[in-house]
Amino acid sequence: MVAAIPRAERGLRVFCSLVCFPLTLIQWLLTQKNKLDVKPPGELINVGTGQLHLQVTGEGEHTVVLEAGMGGCSLDFSLVQPELSQIAKVISYDRAGLGWSDKPLERATCRDYVRDLRQLLKTKDCKPPYLLVGHSYGGMIVRFFAAEYPEEVEGLLLIDAAHESRYLTEEMSDQRKRQIAAHRKQYKLGYLLAPTGILSLLQKHVGARHLPASMQKTARVLGYRSNAYSAVYTELLDAEESALQLRATASLREDLPITVLSAGKQDAEWKQGQAKLADVSPAVKQVIAEDSWHSIQIHRPDIVIAAVKELITELDNPQQ
Secondary structure, three states, rough: OOOOOOHHHHHHHHHHHHOHHHHHHHHHHHHHHHHHHHHOOOOEOOOOOOEEEEEEEEOOHHHHHEEOOOOOOOHHHHHHHHHHEEEOOEEEEEOOOOOOOOOOOOOOOOHHHHHHHHHHHHHOOOOOOEEEEOOHHHHHHHHHHHHHHHHHEEEEEEEOOHHHHHHHHHOOOHHHHHHHHHHHHHHHHHHHHHHHHHHHOOOOOOOOOOOHHHHHHHHHHHHHHHHHHHHHHHHHHHHHHHHHHHHOOOOOOOOOOOOOOOOEEOHHHHHHHHHHHHOOOOEEEEEOOOOOOOOOHOHHHEEEEEEEHHOOOOOHHOOO
């Protein structure tokens, strides 16, 4: 399998690390210290491709699985997991290279991530069916899961999820193409410089930026790791392949309850994608969080909690 990140860029990253060796050494030492200071709240599970961080809380008849957006991790759901744990078993985890998980994958497509997630759930003996909750890019992952393994999924909550058309070149507007090009330059630079610690000095990290202070401090520490930059860059480079994989899947089950939770404070092009998501199945219900930005689970966790509870109520009381 050819790695998503070109060999020339991987070589350039090594070169940058050597040229800036004193800084690289300091960054490595800080990373080792942070591993001791910022311990994972859950446990590390070997899934074959590496160790993934998993946190399981609560209990109940339903199992809710939380999937973060591009570059995100389990911390993104810190404001919703505790309350949801009062009514269900709730699982948050970190994709390879992100959060507390170890090395990133060589290829990071929806198919790769769903393979790892299913193995993680199996290893931890978390049996299906699952109520899958996906934010942003994570929405593509949970939709792929539901399409490929329909018997393992009982419901979907898509939190301001990305529609696959945002990553398909032939369907992008000129504005979106410029945006993707800018993101690739930004993530490439982050990938190249991360081992040197320069990005830590500039306070540029991968992951959430609007968590409460104590949680945000942990998010910054995890987001400065060079693995995090490798993971998010790989996700972006593989995003079009992920979109193609999702486009090629079968339609979702017509009886699968789906809630599309859309942020009100988004531009017109993003809202067009939300309208497309609302049309993926006859069973879709769209809810608009008018006063929220993209990360609704951070800006308005109460709305996310209410949406999950409503789905659980619907599952417990199916229409006769």
